[in-house]
Amino acid sequence: MFAYTIRRLLMLIPVLIGMSLITFSIIHLIPGNPALTILGQQATPAAVAQLEEQLGLNEPYFVQYTDYMLGLLQGDLGQSLRTNTAISGDIWPFLAATIELTIFAMVFAVIVGVNAGIISAWKQNSLFDYTAMIIALIGVSMPIFWLGLMQQWVFAQELGWLPAFGRANPRDPVETVTHFYLIDTLLSGRLDQFSIAFQHLILPGIALGTIPMAIIARMTRSSMLEVLRSDYIRTVQAKGIHQLSIVYRHGFKNAVIPVLTVVGLQTGTLLGGAILTETIFSWPGIGRYVFDAIGNRDYPVIQSGILIIATMFVFINLIVDLLYSFIDPRIKY
């Protein structure tokens, strides 16, 4: 297990190098002169030369890439062209906002999706099964921005139960340390603000978690149906074990691997930032950060954003792979 983990970590190195090559080349794949593209057609030759100097574009590719990699290794993602501040510092609040929302959305999706899937499989062809699967079908096919708007309309505007925008009460800010508001509010001992931050998570979290929840429910159901028909489940039944324990302990553990794969992929996707959801709920996440950078032709920010999103995806997959071998003793690489 330990050796396997080490080996998987070493195998990440070429993947990460490949990713850095791709993000590095983004700026060079722009047709024409990148500096001119960034500055616009009316830029003076002096300004273009200055930007080329600043970005190091007049150096050979090899030198540029080496500089870029050395910077990355020291945690230096470069500077934003628009604000001239270090990206590594700027990006964190956005990233934290996305991670917090993703975790909330996935916890919701997993708890609801897995249980709905398990019960649907256990009580196959029951009313619960039919209802849950119809909801899941609606869930996967519903446009999320529409769901978000409907939620805002019903729960924020009409009923007034939950806030519709942002992450916290803007008039009463809490000192930010980690930029995870649930943690920051606790660190500063503000339970009232913790509750407000939590309320802010609910609507965007559910909107974002709906598609993963539906996919997880369907995957859990089909995987469970197969497992519950197997011989070893009958053996456990023959031991006189309670059905609930059979279904959850033996059934779900055997059915979990495909579910885990889906959870990993969905988490990775959500961490990439959900631009629609973030826009509708005014959520200051990584999706909007990168989207704004694209609008401003802020190439270093785009590069860094893509690199970080891709890296998170790779690590999520690594964790999922490690969990496989932890769950199933037959999986040894």
Next chain:
Amino acid sequence: MSKPVLEVNGLQTHFFTDRGEIPAVDDVSFHIQQGEVLGVVGESGCGKSVTSLSIMGLVPDPPGKIVGGEILYRSEGKETNEENLVELSKKRMRQIRGNRISMIFQEPMTSLDPLFKIGFQITEGLRNHSNISKKEAHRKAVEMLTLVGIPRPEEVVNEYPHQLSGGMRQRVMIAIAMSSDPEVLIADEPTTALDVTIQAQILELMQNLNKEKGTAILLITHDLGVVAEVCQRVVVMYAGKVVEQGSVRTILKNPKHPYTQGLIKSLPKLSERDTRLYSIPGNVPKPGSIKNGCRFAARCPAVFDRCLVENPELLQLEDEHLCRCFLYDNKEGGGKNGETALTGSQRP
């Protein structure tokens, strides 16, 4: 003789499918004495597995359902306690299943949960039925593995099923079934998936457990050789019905039902090396396809008119010898020598 530990009376287990109601087990009765080895023989699809699952209360529902009959279990205590398993609550049934009546299955390769350690799987039922500590459970698991003859039991308790061979896994299955010291062990074709040398070892193990622990065994098999070796009495089933029942000696030496006769005739004999092996002509009828008459009539060499219209009853030939065939019915309509019997050429 004391009352039997398990008594099946008129059991009817039907499957409700799109093609209609299928009687997989139709009016089956037999009993097992304490410490006895009873064989149930028959071809695939004759309802022997469904019978055993009915006793365990494990018939997949839907589509299966016990629609009639009773399964009486007598537990020995200070006083004999009789319970009808068909009518028990789920909770009480769980207390009996895997505890007083255990079962092992045909497929050792797939019958163990691949994600749990052997030790856990052996004592899972035990820990469920009685409160024992982890240490005690571990000790018990090692003890059971030793009992079923698994080498290096201390290591095997911490191994996973995929690390064991088929024969070893069937031994583990037996260890699981025997861990609670049950009164009845139902073995559904326990040796079918194993190769011949391992088969012999598993049968010997079961015989030893029967002798040492006094566990009654209901052995379901299609192999008359296995029956001859380990059983005291045998029940022959055909198309969901019991067709003959008696002591192994009687059935093997003096079979009465044409189906049993055919089964015994189709056993390979060492003395007749170059002759073609006998087989009963035709196929097992689809369950539910025969509405009237004897279910074996279409394949029976001794068929006559009455067999096609009337359903034969189980007749008592001798003390412990029962047979479902009109050939031995002396009361009405005539038997073998009756005037209505058809000769071979007149057979439909």
